[in-house]
Amino acid sequence: MAERKITLEELSQHVKDTDTWMAINGTVWDITGFAEIHPGGPDIIQKYSGGDASEPYNSVHSLKLAEKNFDASQRIGTLNAYFVANKLPAENTRNPRLENDLPEIDEIINLTDLEAAAEKASINDHGFTKADNADFYRKIFLRPRVARAVQDINTKTKILDDVYDIPIFNAPASLMMLAHPDAEMALAKGLVASGSTIIIPTLSSFSTEEIIEALPADHPFYFQLYVSPNKAALEKMVDSLCKLRPKAIMVTADLPVFSKREANERYEKRIAKQKRASEPGATTAGRRSGQARSAGVSIDPNLCWSNIKWLKESTGIPIFVKGIQCAGDALQAWKIGCKGIYISNHGGRAADTAQPTILTLAEIRFYYPFILEEMEVFIDGGVRRGTDILKAICLGAKGVCLGRPFFYALMYGEEGVRYTIQLLKDELETAMQLCGITSLSEAHIGILNTRALYRDVESPQSLSSKL
Incomplete structure (x- = not known):
């Protein structure tokens, strides 16, 4: 039986606390109630509910982690291929930070x-x-x-x-x-x-x-x-x-x-400022005080x-x-x-x-x-x-x-x-x-x-x- 195909429009309709969907690397999951137990806190889940969370997910998680966290019964279908083309990350082979002019490892002596x-x-x-x-x-x-x-x-x-x-x-x-x-x-x-x-x-x-x-x-x-x-x-x-x-x-x-993490907060404020500059009208009003404090709910x-x-x-x-x-x-x-x-x-x-x-x-x-x-x-x-x-x-x-x-x-x-x-x-x-x-x-x-x-x-x- 062919798997159900979900459009972005349909995905966007499922944002209620009692009916929440999210797409991760082409798979649409029913994540109702997951925000309450997400180890990283509810903010990121709420932000991408009813949308495609592939980009933030892939920045900190492996491809298989979602399958571990969610049951097969929570799998709704696949996001329309038109929207997920070229979204899957490349194989993990090289750290992009090494392209930032870091010293060769043998130059490090302590x-x-x-x-x-x-x-x-x-x-x-x-x-x-x-x-x-x-x-x-x-x-x-x-x-x-x-x-x-x-x-x-x-x-x-x-x-x-x-x-x-x-x-x-x-x-x-x-x-x-x-x-x-x-x-x-x-x-x-x-x-x-x-x-x-x-x-x-x-x-x-x-x-x-x-x-x-x-x-x-x-x-x-x-x-x-x-x-x-x-x-x-x-x-x-x-x-x-x-x-x-x-x-x-x-x-x-x-x-x-969770304690106050000033380095985290400065980073988050810098990113928010960059976002406001690149996206006129964007705001962080009403956001909680950072990922660290948000994660404390878990x-x-x-x-x-x-x-x-x-x-x-x-x-x-x-x-x-x-x-x-x-x-x-x-x-x-x-x-x-x-x-x-x-x-x-x-x-x-x-x-x-x-x-x-x-x-x-x-x-x-x-x-x-x-x-x-x-x-x-x-x-x-x-x-x-x-x-x-x-x-x-x-x-x-x-x-x-x-x-x-x-x-x-x-x-x-x-x-x-x-x-x-x-x-x-x-x-x-x-x-x-x-x-x-x-x-x-x-x-x-x-x-x-x-x-x-x-x-x-x-x-x-x-x-x-x-x-």
Whole structure:
């Protein structure tokens, strides 16, 4: 039976909340109710309801993601071929940013160079906590031991019974297709080729299944979960995750509401201004204050420890709490039986002026050192050097996660990810040798001088105060 053909005129008639259609790459879908649960917020869905959303969709999503999100019963038909001719995107083979006079990758010798290249491509932003995340690593001094045999180096780390060649992972991030059309596919391949694995984000450009297919058979992976306020949507996602069997689910807890993202807002205002200049009469009046705040409707502001405990008990999958920012919450995660914690302040983009993540790790070590022995510990925020990685491991972390550096590295695709990891691995190995150890299992607090760091650790009175 021939599939139904839909004209733009017919498509445009379906814009009501109770009857909403949208065309994506030639397929017309019934998306009634989807705006309420769309991870990117309702604004973009409402804007393109009753129209062709192919262009904005393809800028941040893979071709197959719509088929994953929508049931076959929601497929109405195909948009008249006249209107969709030449609309499908070309195969993802090259990053258009590389045509923007970026340096050759072998000209980059550290992550500072990589960030400078990103600034040239206009994908950088700043904040106080973001700066402090990196600066506080400089409060920790190394105390090298000498006259040790250090020729052979081992950078392996063991997490949940899996051994990785390096303690370097990705901090899950959204909209990675803005850096490269292969997005998480390139990231996953680069991480695995380097002896690590990927933490798949909820807001990925490709479906979780597509990303898993890019991994070797039975290769471990992690999944970062934003808890949806829509119970049905959450249960559907959790059911899907249980079938895919990630090594752990990392529940993001540090973003009950979306924070103010000034870099995003400036970009959106600049685009709106350009649109008004090119389209007389165009206006953004009545729009909400940006994509970031709009996306916040897909995150449950009432996430509590009881919800995290429910996830642990209902899935049977190890649970990590992502977004730990004080020792008290690390203790709470341990009390309810979580397998791990992920120390993070969202790269400084959640509560700006929150304490740096390495200081949180030091706080946990000072007050509850047993947590670092009994739980797996990841940390992100400010890691830019191999010495930073060694310091985090000495303080008790099992793995460090990179956010912005991998986003920047993706300007060069999979090669950029592998190249960035190799830069850090070389620096880590050198730091280990210069400190007199040959294995990360030998890393310990005695290698560090943390006096300046611990002056900023919070007092016991604050830890015991009732919130």
